[in-house]
Amino acid sequence: MESEASVDRTIESSILRPLREPGGTRPWRGRILALGTAIWMWSCARILSEGHGLLGTGSYGVSWGLTVANTIHLIGISHVGIAVSAVVRVLGLERFRNAARIAELLTLVSLLLAVANITLDVGRPDRFLVNTLVHGRWHAPMVWSATVISLYLVSSGVYLYLSMRRDLWVLSRTELPFRALYAALSLGYRDTEESRNRHDQALSWLALALIPVMVSVHSVYGLFFGLLSARPGWHNPLQAPYFVLGAVVSGFSALVVLLALLRREFAWRELLEERLFRVFAVFLAFVIFLYLYFTGSEHLTAQYAGPPAERALSGLVLGGSYAWAFWGTMTAGLLALIWLLRLARRPGPVKVGAIAAAAALVNGAMFAKRVLLLLPPQQHPALPTPLPPGLYVPTAVELAATFGTYLAGALAFLGILRFLPAIELPLAEPEDALAWTGTRDPWRRAVVPLTIAAGLVLVVWGVRGREADFAPLKWISGLLLLALVPLEWCLLGGQGKPGAVPDSSFVRQEAEG
Amino acid sequence: MTGGGREEGSAGIPGTPQGAASRNAVPPRPARRHFTLAAGATLALALVARRRVGGRAEGVSLPPRRGRKAMAIDLDRCMGCQACAVACKAEHGVRLGGFRSWVSEEENGRFPAVTRDFLPRLCNHCGNAPCLKVCPTGATLRRADGIVVVDSARCIGCRHCMAACPYNARYFNSQLDPGPEQARFTARTHGTVDKCDFCARRTDAGRQPACVETCPAAARVFGDADDPDSPVSRLRATGRGAGLLEELGTQPSVFYLGRRGAGPPRT
Numbered sequence: 001m002e003s004e005a006s007v008d009r010t011i012e013s014s015i016l017r018p019l020r021e022p023g024g025t026r027p028w029r030g031r032i033l034a035l036g037t038a039i040w041m042w043s044c045a046r047i048l049s050e051g052h053g054l055l056g057t058g059s060y061g062v063s064w065g066l067t068v069a070n071t072i073h074l075i076g077i078s079h080v081g082i083a084v085s086a087v088v089r090v091l092g093l094e095r096f097r098n099a100a101r102i103a104e105l106l107t108l109v110s111l112l113l114a115v116a117n118i119t120l121d122v123g124r125p126d127r128f129l130v131n132t133l134v135h136g137r138w139h140a141p142m143v144w145s146a147t148v149i150s151l152y153l154v155s156s157g158v159y160l161y162l163s164m165r166r167d168l169w170v171l172s173r174t175e176l177p178f179r180a181l182y183a184a185l186s187l188g189y190r191d192t193e194e195s196r197n198r199h200d201q202a203l204s205w206l207a208l209a210l211i212p213v214m215v216s217v218h219s220v221y222g223l224f225f226g227l228l229s230a231r232p233g234w235h236n237p238l239q240a241p242y243f244v245l246g247a248v249v250s251g252f253s254a255l256v257v258l259l260a261l262l263r264r265e266f267a268w269r270e271l272l273e274e275r276l277f278r279v280f281a282v283f284l285a286f287v288i289f290l291y292l293y294f295t296g297s298e299h300l301t302a303q304y305a306g307p308p309a310e311r312a313l314s315g316l317v318l319g320g321s322y323a324w325a326f327w328g329t330m331t332a333g334l335l336a337l338i339w340l341l342r343l344a345r346r347p348g349p350v351k352v353g354a355i356a357a358a359a360a361l362v363n364g365a366m367f368a369k370r371v372l373l374l375l376p377p378q379q380h381p382a383l384p385t386p387l388p389p390g391l392y393v394p395t396a397v398e399l400a401a402t403f404g405t406y407l408a409g410a411l412a413f414l415g416i417l418r419f420l421p422a423i424e425l426p427l428a429e430p431e432d433a434l435a436w437t438g439t440r441d442p443w444r445r446a447v448v449p450l451t452i453a454a455g456l457v458l459v460v461w462g463v464r465g466r467e468a469d470f471a472p473l474k475w476i477s478g479l480l481l482l483a484l485v486p487l488e489w490c491l492l493g494g495q496g497k498p499g500a501v502p503d504s505s506f507v508r509q510e511a512e513g
Numbered sequence: 514m515t516g517g518g519r520e521e522g523s524a525g526i527p528g529t530p531q532g533a534a535s536r537n538a539v540p541p542r543p544a545r546r547h548f549t550l551a552a553g554a555t556l557a558l559a560l561v562a563r564r565r566v567g568g569r570a571e572g573v574s575l576p577p578r579r580g581r582k583a584m585a586i587d588l589d590r591c592m593g594c595q596a597c598a599v600a601c602k603a604e605h606g607v608r609l610g611g612f613r614s615w616v617s618e619e620e621n622g623r624f625p626a627v628t629r630d631f632l633p634r635l636c637n638h639c640g641n642a643p644c645l646k647v648c649p650t651g652a653t654l655r656r657a658d659g660i661v662v663v664d665s666a667r668c669i670g671c672r673h674c675m676a677a678c679p680y681n682a683r684y685f686n687s688q689l690d691p692g693p694e695q696a697r698f699t700a701r702t703h704g705t706v707d708k709c710d711f712c713a714r715r716t717d718a719g720r721q722p723a724c725v726e727t728c729p730a731a732a733r734v735f736g737d738a739d740d741p742d743s744p745v746s747r748l749r750a751t752g753r754g755a756g757l758l759e760e761l762g763t764q765p766s767v768f769y770l771g772r773r774g775a776g777p778p779r780t
Contacts, residue, residue, distance in 0.1 A: 052704070383679065384632070
């Protein structure tokens, strides 16, 4: 028992290293990222204040440029949190547990940055949210995307919080500088057996429910393009699953890079084991193969039996002005695939750094593939335009606003790591043996059913009156209420006041030993 | 920012589904009162938002006319002078680099049998408009007379409509506010998308669109497609006309009388 406890303490201190040593060994990194973030914010502010005239996009030719490609890429990366969590919770693969929270944090950060990018891209950010929620039309993919992204954002946040609530409670009992804040954030958590079960149960159900939400988020982004019959190259029934697959590729590759960086930075060799990277490498190689297969299938259909416009566009990509970019991207993906498989099958210790490098290559190739999806159909419209489409050359401000996003994301991640444990703390015996037998307070018992009822009423109300103004606001707030149900269910159960005479609804059990 | 006062108009366009729906949009109070903290706050927010953004731009809330408006363009008459493009720009204050109406030129055939062909272009006011389907805010809407208009006070500038339009009929006002003398043109509202509206303000007043009025060759004919005696209906009845890219199912309201009876060009 004692040795186990001491192992736990070692693990705990290892996990908490980033929280204990703010600044770390290389404080200049944070400063560089802060500088990059400042440049990013400055370029965003310029676009917001001076208009889209600053960008290389135009009315004829490319009107959706790098910011849109970046949004798609970030949304793609955001899938990984719930994918890994679902693997841990639903399939019970405990070995991925230590990667789960890092993946969830990656999800939240990339999702927020994606929303920032969309906001930056629309011509009127001042009206964007209000007009979409108030006047949103149910048949517009943009409104579908607002619906599923809000739901995904909030429920991922709930998932992250519930999986971290016990850790916040543990942190509130340490000597860390923010322990009062941790105590407040844990919202009266009591570490009882019942409470742990309740959280586990809620998280399992939430992970299960989040899988279709996650799939729908990426599908909707595919439908943004797949539903436009006017654009050969986009109009494609494959588009939604294609985007889901692309999200898996970009999400897992980003996660592998991040895990490798954290493992090196905080010496988490035991926490993020080598075999984890071996499994990720094989999985990544598999999904890259699937993605290449989809791409091949798309172009085979277009070339063999596509309508003339479709065939012409595919010809431009395969052998015309985009050929170098297309074949470069494909070669990078194929090389990464072979490299990953070789690294995974290699006997002896796993080369984590090399796997991360291959994953970074794949991630870059995925970004290039997003740009390749966007540009050709816009630059080759079906009918002549008043002005020639011309070449799309992103401006410096546009490039800074696009790639600065990742510096801002890295800085946000560093900030989060200083404050929150990136890996679940080991479970000790529940020391507080308060057994919760259910509250008798009718008001508290009614909260969860009433929230569900309210959520359903709002959703049905919104969907039934979908032609009316405010309909999206109704169904989105209904869905968000439903997303809060697991949180309420966990908050309302398992609470008690330490040391005080327990409420009649709590029965104190004798702690064993 | 421009036309701030213009945004407070009538709460919808009479006669359109959107207008009728927005009148019924004040939500009733939910029956269950205990949980209403979140729902109540949402509704309050919604009501505040409604007061702020509920209106329609002036150019859009014109009285609808009966009868579907349509335009016939005779390709044998067009000589590519671009007077329509100039008249349109002057009428609506269309910004540099944007066009509501213009004439495409292209060379067809192989030497020595080469022709230089003109194709006058504008929004096709589709019966099944792809831009209208994807518009997230209802800024693009079809009036009762079939004219597809953009409410510049409601547009968020996402440009999904531009991606959806097969006719490249839309342009984006990327520049900031062009100044007070141009501000009267809603076609210049920055950060929004704009396109041809069949000169709705002129045609509602019984006049012809600027491009039709100015065309020296009378290549453009505008009128009521539901009136069998209107010139545009009589041209349609000749059976010589066809719309552009009709195979996409867009049901365009603009149709072209073919070159020497050969039907419209397929670009």
